[in-house]
Amino acid sequence: MATIHFTKGQGTGNDFVLYSDPDGRRPLTPSQIAEICDRHFGVGADGVIRAVRSSHLPEGAEALAEDETAEWFMDYANADGSPAEMCGNGIRVFVRYLLETGLAELADGETLAIGTRAGVRDVQRNLTGFQVDLGRWDLAGGEPLVRARELPVARPGLGIDMGNPHVVVAVADDDELDAADLSYIPHIEPAPEHGANVEFVVPHEPLVKDGIGRIRMRVHERGSGETLSCGTGAAAAALAVRYWAGSAAPDQWRVDVPGGTVGVRMFPTEDGEHVALSGPAELVYTGTLELA
Structure with a gap:
């Protein structure tokens, strides 16, 4: 049996299960993710977010090449276990999680760079919570x-x-x-x-x-x-x-x-x-x- 310590988070009702795996040693399988996200037999969530240092993932290496300050990578999976490129609500919750667990710091007026499969995204605090630059569209x-x-x-x-x-x-x-x-x-x-x-x-x-x-x-x-x-x-x-x-x-x-x-x-x-x-x-x- 594998034990993970998790946090449940949400942004306007879009909810996630988050857990910390800084060294990239505890990835979950798609079936495990689907089990966790099941709203009847699991925790219940729209997806699972793993906090991994970018240096421990191939996709994270690409993020570091784009921005060397992107220490953390948001490894996001949908409720069915499939990987997703980005999540606008998820990245705000992810940054809140990093701050509350002491994994990162973000002073007022500063920006935190986060690696994602869609590239690096910059997050700031604002009056409503957090603002993320989603990049070009x-x-x-x-x-x-x-x-x-x-x-x-x-x-x-x-x-x-x-x-x-x-x-x-x-x-x-x-x-x-x-x-x-x-x-x-x-x-x-x-x-x-x-x-x-x-x-x-x-x-x-x-x-x-x-x-x-x-x-x-x-x-x-x-x-x-x-x-x-x-x-x-x-x-x-x-x-x-x-x-x-x-x-x-x-x-x-x-x-x-x-x-x-x-x-x-x-x-x-x-x-x-x-x-x-x-x-x-x-x-x-x-x-x-x-x-x-």
Whole structure:
């Protein structure tokens, strides 16, 4: 039996089991991760995050080559045990975990570089909790048709790459958004090679208030099912609505998800436009697990 000491954390209801493995000696198998994430027989979570020093992982070596200060790597797996490139809510919770367990320090105004499979991401404290620079984004994946259970017709989505793949779909109103049954995997045609997170979004009325765009979103996450929030998905949804709204649309957005509210901000950099995500990150409890 293997024993791990874990912490349960959440960011706007997107929840994770985190554990420390600085030297990279205790990776979990996909079946162990799925067992932990099972909401009936396990701890219950949308994914598992392992804290590993970047120097002890091949992907971490790539992160260190990008930024030598990226000491820690967020080794993230979905609830089904499949590895994921990035998680916008997860990285905020991960930084909270590093700070609370004494594995890292982050003074006000400073930035902590974190290695991920999508590259290095910089995290800062802010008034809502933490803000992460999600890096450059790209229109990718075209405009596939998306079908979801209890939505009457297929509709076009917009493919957006946030370091992980997304397809954003506009729905008519709140009633249609609420009716979608996201316990079933939405059907994307043509199907992305590696799957995608699918966001269903509706604008508030008015769309823009006090210079801030406002939308409401639900999401089906690849490998996890419907979750109460998705950080990169919120960013993708805001980017899609801004794209559809045209050049007069704002660069700051409030995205309401079932688990709360996150902020999204687009800003220019030397290597292109970046997207920042801000929101809360909380640690809920700690425990010990015995795994076969």
